[in-house]
Amino acid sequence: MRFSHLGVVAAVLAATASLAAAAVLAPRSVAPANVAPESVATLQPGRFSYQPAGDFESAGQTIDAPARATQLDAPLDVMVEPVSQAEYARCVAAAACPKLKGVDPAAANLPVVGVSWLEATAYAEWYAAATGEDWRLPTDEEWAYAAAERFHGEPPIASGDDFARRWLAKFDADAATARQSKAPKPFGHFGLNALGVADLSGNVWEWTNSCYERRAVDANGDARLLTRNCRVRALEGEHRMFMSDFIRDGVTGGCSAGLPPTNLGFRLVRAHASAVARMLSGVGALLAAL
């Protein structure tokens, strides 16, 4: 567990307030010659207010996920940029990731898009093995913490018991969100957030490791798990949504209401270790490779 929950809070804390100067841009990690080194931003431990992903109910009514004060317990490294097309292509070349349409092995400055959670996970496993470091997809709360002031989450649900009113409120919120163009933008196009993480909530929605959950909140504010579906994972970006793990393109072209993600991509995180420990781990990976 990298986060500890400090219980439900009534007031929503501004996510960035407690995070000022929390990030330190780390030197590039040591990596084997066939793997590009990563620019990482190190997230320092801190508290923030977080509304968990999933559907929540209370007394038989759909409710907003209760905001809870959440603590990042240990420093976390997050890739400054999403995984690039060139990086993904190296995983394909190593026969560890499926070949995807539209991935340009020369595009080191463009995010890989059109990737499913399955491919993002395959990449993470390959990259972790290649570097000897514990790279993985972030959880939804880690992503939210890293996104800081760029985090959108979900629009509030209209209060009241009328199902259709909540539905229309969600429909209106989606309709008010402008569609973005699909062409992947060069790294940096959407700028850095306060923690030095680039291109959050741009035209790429990012896979997280968090499964879909349905929870019931009791009178004490405890959110009891009812069901969990790990074939569906949380996506974060301009808004949060859930997507089946094998989907590469969430844009449908119409039909049922709901704003689709423009592109699907991802970035990875790892536990932060000291530079020396990182060097040793890198050497270890090299030795293991020999």
Added chain:
Amino acid sequence: MINRRDLFLAAGAAAGAATVLTALPAMAEEAADLPRREVELVAPPFVHPHEQATRRGAEVVAFTMTIIEKEQVIDDDGTKIHVFTYNGSIPGPLMVVHEGDYLELTLVNPPTNAFDHNIDFHASTGALGGGALTHINPGEEVTLRFKATRAGVFIYHCAPEGPMIPWHVALGMNGAVLVLPRDGLTDGSGKPLRYDRVYYVGEQDFYVPRDADGAYKTYASAADSFVDMTALMRGLIPTHVVFNGAVGALTEKNALPAKVGETVLIIHSSAMRDTRPHLIGGHGDYVWLMGKFANPPMRDLETWIVPGGSAVAALYTFRQPGVYAYLNHNLIEAVFLGATAHFRVEGKWNDDLMTQVRRPGPIG
């Protein structure tokens, strides 16, 4: 071997032939003595104000449409094609008259356009639906008047000559006319049927050629797209099937508003391909299946058919609030190709009609 220029010259020759037809001897017409009313057209999905039933005698209802050739974005990816439009919209505006009225159209082809065009009204009688009398080159205009002798919804479309016909229609040159019975719509046994709102949905198939990488091609002009596009059209599989000219033209922020208790008349036209509208969560209370009001409407339909080359009218009273998808129930065309609209319906939820007895949760 006919090249592209020859085809265009052939179309021009046809325009010349049409000019000869204007010398046809005319039967005596009553229209000259009738009152004349000019009506401003409104872009779909909306419809110009009109009486549903009328006590007025027959009159001449005069409309003007300008043909606009332009570029239009047709999907969320920004795919842009050169389109041909009646009055700037796909479909062209809905023109409403009553049975026995004379519909008079002045069609303008501005000098800025590159192509000759005309109009074939399925509601009219003779001269290829008026197509033979309305062929105009850029810089010309023409006025046609026809008697609306049959009540119903009817399409109109451009029909210049040969391969220009399907091409112009596939580029957007089609619309519809609503000829109402003078006493308004009925259920077929005398009960009047009235609507609070009317929406006009025009289903359009587009055929956008792709390059070697599979990306949609763009062209400097409509003429430049002709050879590739008509080659693709021969395969009969559209790249886009959309409502009102573009993916998303009637969804989300463009959703069609309505309220619980309101009755909505939905006019659905399709100039070339058969289609099958369906209102998810609702029905067709009364559907004039082939779109002609001398026939009684069918009741309580789940899905109805619109044969290519026609328009159909469906009447529905909303009973439940929420979002309704109105789509072509070939769901492949609806979801992947774009043939979807949304109704956004306000009102109070009716638990008697539907209720969630138990929320989703663990089994047992």
